[in-house]
Amino acid sequence: MNTLPALRIAGVGAWLQGAPDWPSLRSVLLGERGLADTAPVKPAANILPAAERRRAPDGVRLAAEVAAQAVAMSGLDAATLPCIFASTHGELAITDYVCETLAHAPLELSPTKFHNSVLNAPAGYWTIATGCTRASSAITAHHRSFAAGLLEAAVFACAEATPVLLACCDVASTGPLAEMTRTTLAFGMALVLAPDAAAGARLTLALDAAPAAAPGPAGLALARAAGDNPANAQALLLLAALAATRSTRQALALSSGSSLEMEITP
Amino acid sequence: MPARIEPLAITAASATSALGRGLAAHLDALRNGRSGLAPNDFSSAPLDCRIGRVAGVEDAPLPAPFARWECRNNRLAWLGLEQDGVRAAAARAVERYGATRVALVLGTSTASIGATEAAYRRLDHGHFPDDLRRPEIHTPHSLVAFVAAATGIGGPALTISTACSSSAKAFASAERLIRLGLVDAALVGGVDTLCDSVLFGFHSLALVSRTGCRPFDLGRDGISIGEAAAFALLERVDAAPTAPRLAGYGESSDAWHMSTPQPDGRGALAALDAALARAGIHSDAVDYINLHGTATVKNDEVEAKLLPRFPARARASATKGFTGHTLGAAGALEAVLALLAIEHGFVPPSLGCARPMPEAAAWLALQPEVRRIEVALSNSFGFGGNNTCLVFTRGEPA
Numbered sequence: 001m002n003t004l005p006a007l008r009i010a011g012v013g014a015w016l017q018g019a020p021d022w023p024s025l026r027s028v029l030l031g032e033r034g035l036a037d038t039a040p041v042k043p044a045a046n047i048l049p050a051a052e053r054r055r056a057p058d059g060v061r062l063a064a065e066v067a068a069q070a071v072a073m074s075g076l077d078a079a080t081l082p083c084i085f086a087s088t089h090g091e092l093a094i095t096d097y098v099c100e101t102l103a104h105a106p107l108e109l110s111p112t113k114f115h116n117s118v119l120n121a122p123a124g125y126w127t128i129a130t131g132c133t134r135a136s137s138a139i140t141a142h143h144r145s146f147a148a149g150l151l152e153a154a155v156f157a158c159a160e161a162t163p164v165l166l167a168c169c170d171v172a173s174t175g176p177l178a179e180m181t182r183t184t185l186a187f188g189m190a191l192v193l194a195p196d197a198a199a200g201a202r203l204t205l206a207l208d209a210a211p212a213a214a215p216g217p218a219g220l221a222l223a224r225a226a227g228d229n230p231a232n233a234q235a236l237l238l239l240a241a242l243a244a245t246r247s248t249r250q251a252l253a254l255s256s257g258s259s260l261e262m263e264i265t266p
Numbered sequence: 267m268p269a270r271i272e273p274l275a276i277t278a279a280s281a282t283s284a285l286g287r288g289l290a291a292h293l294d295a296l297r298n299g300r301s302g303l304a305p306n307d308f309s310s311a312p313l314d315c316r317i318g319r320v321a322g323v324e325d326a327p328l329p330a331p332f333a334r335w336e337c338r339n340n341r342l343a344w345l346g347l348e349q350d351g352v353r354a355a356a357a358r359a360v361e362r363y364g365a366t367r368v369a370l371v372l373g374t375s376t377a378s379i380g381a382t383e384a385a386y387r388r389l390d391h392g393h394f395p396d397d398l399r400r401p402e403i404h405t406p407h408s409l410v411a412f413v414a415a416a417t418g419i420g421g422p423a424l425t426i427s428t429a430c431s432s433s434a435k436a437f438a439s440a441e442r443l444i445r446l447g448l449v450d451a452a453l454v455g456g457v458d459t460l461c462d463s464v465l466f467g468f469h470s471l472a473l474v475s476r477t478g479c480r481p482f483d484l485g486r487d488g489i490s491i492g493e494a495a496a497f498a499l500l501e502r503v504d505a506a507p508t509a510p511r512l513a514g515y516g517e518s519s520d521a522w523h524m525s526t527p528q529p530d531g532r533g534a535l536a537a538l539d540a541a542l543a544r545a546g547i548h549s550d551a552v553d554y555i556n557l558h559g560t561a562t563v564k565n566d567e568v569e570a571k572l573l574p575r576f577p578a579r580a581r582a583s584a585t586k587g588f589t590g591h592t593l594g595a596a597g598a599l600e601a602v603l604a605l606l607a608i609e610h611g612f613v614p615p616s617l618g619c620a621r622p623m624p625e626a627a628a629w630l631a632l633q634p635e636v637r638r639i640e641v642a643l644s645n646s647f648g649f650g651g652n653n654t655c656l657v658f659t660r661g662e663p664a
Contacts, residue, residue: 004446079521090406090427095379099386102462106311107469114467115525115649118375119406119427124650127519133536135517136652137435140425142407148424152439159442160268176389177382180404207422207448209366256411257366257420 002207005158008200009264010076011192013069013167014239015043015062017185021069022239029236029243043188047078048129055112056125058171059091062188063122064129067167070190071130074197076163078130081192082156083165084137085122086149088231089173089181096175122167143230147252147260150238153193154205163194168235172227185227189235201242202265212251212259242266267539270546273511273659274441274500277451278355280346281602283494283589284318288349293606296614297634301588303478303490308460313469316478318492318590319460320345335412337381337403339374339459343413346457346495355499356417356453363450365420370410371440372425373432373456375594377406380461409457421449427594429648430558431517432456433496434597434656438515440500451505455497456595464491464593471525473562479591480618481559481584482566482626489560492590496598498605508661510605513641514545520651526564527647531571534645537653538572541643545657549575553639554613555629556604558647559584560591561618565647570626572645581637582629587618597646597654604642604658611638 012022018035019025020043027033043065045053053061063085071078089095094117101109115121120138127136135156141148146168153166169188173181193203215223219233222240226232234252241248241264254260280288284302285295295302303316323341332344347353359368385398393399402408410425422443426435433456440452458464468474468491475488500512518540520533527533542549555576557569561584573582585603592599607613613635616622622630644656 002448004448088405095382098463098467099379099383102383102466103386103389106309106462106466109466109470111467111470111472114463114470117463117467118429118649120429120648120650120652121524123428123519123652124524127521127651128523131521133519133521133533135438136428136519136650137426137439137517138428140405140407140427141423142402142405142411145407148422151422152424155439155442155446155448159445176386176392176394177404179394180382180399180401207366209364209420255370255420255423256414258422 004154004205006202006204007154007157007193007195008197009191009203010163010194010197010200011070011074013066013190015065015188017041026243029240048125052125052129057091057094057116059169060122060125062169062171062186063167064126066188066190067126067165070192071165074192076192079132081163081165082134083123083126084139084149084153086139086145086168088140088142088145088170088229090119091117092171092173092181096177144253145231146234147254151260157193157195161195163192166191170229170232183227183229187226187232189239204263206261208251208259208261210259211257212253267543271514271544273503273513274444275503275506275509275511276498276605277501277506277509278352278499279602279605280350280352281494281496281599282320282346282349283592283599284320284492285588287345289606293610295588299615299617301617303590309462309465313465315474315476316490317460318490320493332416334400334402337378339376339378339409339457340412342459342493342495343409343457346497347416352497353417356419359451359499360418365418367421367450368419369421369440369443369449369452370414370419370423371436371452371454372410372413373436373594373597374409374425374458375427375429375432376458376461376464378403378408379463380459383462419453428652429650430593430596431646431648431652431654432594432597434646434654435517437512437656438517451499451501453497453499456598457495458592458594459493478618479561479586481561481586481616482623482630483619484621484623486561486563486566488562490590492592494589494592494595494599496595496602508664510608510661511659513659514541514657516540516655518653522651524650527568528651529568531568533651534572534647534653537655541655541657547641547657550577552576552580552641552643554607554642555582556600556644557582557584558645559586561586570623573626573629576629578628580629581613581631581635583614583616583631585614600644601656604644608639608642608658608660612636
């Protein structure tokens with residue numbers, strides 16, 4: 001058995017500077033409009049209480065924003081949704097700060113920045129803000145983080161017969177680390193995957209025992225739009241398929257030996 | 267409550283920590299009450315505290331074909347894979363089921379951030395030094411990518427990083443992949459290494475004990491940080507009916523605070539109840555609980571509130587006085603210690619605890635105890651209110 005039972009995509013969220021929600025990013029992907037040039041630099045993340053929002057690092061704000069959009073579209077209660085937060089690098093600006101501080105004045109490390117540096121900071125802030133007591137997770141798989149997160153969320157939804165929230169976000173890299181973790185802009189997206197929903201695009205996933213082929217010209221253009229972050233490019237591939245009007249099949253690189261085949265029927 | 271699951275066989279397991287390399291070293295230390303904690307000699311300006319450091323990592327470079335993965339965390343992973351036949355068992359699974367029918371799910375909180383810290387200490391005109399210009403080690407996925415290369419596992423490969431529950435959650439993710447039939451086996455585990463981020467980070471939160479952690483002691487004053495590699499190979503029970511089993515697991519979120527646990531223990535209890543429900547086991551049948559027991563004032567106070575759930579004959583202990591808190595590796599390390607307790611019929615003591623908290627005293631083992639253990643639990647609670655509880659049971663009689 002390599003194929004998972006079909007799921008519905010019950011909610012979608014997205015944020016990219018100039019396309020701060022799924023309807024506007026969908027229009028951009030369909031070529032109906034370009035990115036807005038008078039757009040806010042940071043996601044609103046209004047779901048976080050004001051005090052938390054001030055404390056929250058950029059990656060947390062981004063994850064909270066896209067997750068809230070997806071949950072709102074699904075009509076489900078965030079408190080009831082197991083959630084999985086995927087990211088290639090986590091809070092890159094904080095990693096830069098922590099390493100810089102440790103190199104010169106380790107005793108001056110900020111405790112708040114330290115606890116914000118964990119990869120599960122978005123999961124922590126999100127579950128606190130929404131009162132979610134279900135399982136929450138933070139995962140990564142370097143350049144395949146979106147595919148790995150999508151599989152993890154879909155497997156959870158099928159195994160436990162529950163809708164699941166998936167968010168995949170990366171912020172721009174900064175400092176000397178940027179040469180090793182090239183990501184030129186913040187991009188985040190979220191999905192609510194539901195096993196028994198009547199509405200929403202149909203998603204079928206299968207494991208394929210072959211590494212995915214290198215991306216073609218369209219894939220490379222998406223990678224550039226995604227800030228040269230390959231996991232973001234994987235996520236945009238799914239969003240482009242969702243924006244399309246006909247059924248599409250794509251293979252996403254999942255690991256050194258496997259790929260994740262996804263079929264999306266809008 | 268979740269439905270009962272089919273248990274999984276644990277066909278190989280091992281641990282490498284401050285107690286030594288492999289199961290025999292851990293068994294010997296636990297039985298003899300010998301701690302691995304020692305004065306902190308890590309980093310250029312060591313803080314005054316005790317740490318659980320693995321001896322000899324500095325002298326154990328990776329084999330040449332893996333040079334691009336070179337860093338302390340991957341060295342420790344390699345040392346761990348070489349003990350108790352773990353790497354050979356993974357190779358047998360790959361041979362038997364096919365590379366892409368075996369998953370790799372590991373937890374880590376530090377990954378190889380120590381290498382990134384080193385690069386910042388040695389910046390050359392603002393650039394990483396040549397020997398550290400390797401993107402594959404400046405990512406939290408470096409551990410899993412390396413272990414996949416080292417074992418030939420070609421199925422789903424996932425890093426879980428939920429702070430101190432990371433490698434406990436690896437067991438849960440792997441079980442779901444096997445239950446849905448996507449893979450036939452999974453190598454799970456966790457590896458975390460000492461680095462400045464965690465030593466100075468937990469120090470900044472005023473959570474590090476100067477004199478060594480004392481779990482569930484009235485005078486406890488914080489954690490001791492350690493490092494470890496621990497692995498387990500999961501397969502369906504028919505592959506090894508007599509092997510010990512992963513019987514259940516539960517995961518929950520506190521929805522409370524980033525760095526302190528929910529005060530009445532509701533979050534932890536939800537994970538415990540879900541774990542017992544998946545295992546189909548009543549709390550009365552639990553023989554041993556390996557507690558999270560970090561020895562911070564708050565963690566142990568909240569965790570003690572779970573103990574009345576268990577019968578008076580159940581025994582509990584926290585083993586971080588032996589190994590230190592190995593953070594992202596703690597879930598897998600303590601799972602392996604719980605498996606040792608089942609296999610060898612003994613309860614490890616809560617080393618460091620001399621004056622037990624009265625509310626926990628009835629259950630706490632302060633000395634090693636000999637007793638048959640059929641059902642053992644392991645608790646793991648992470649930053650951000652991330653809780654996991656694992657249930658292990660004995661296999662069929664040989």
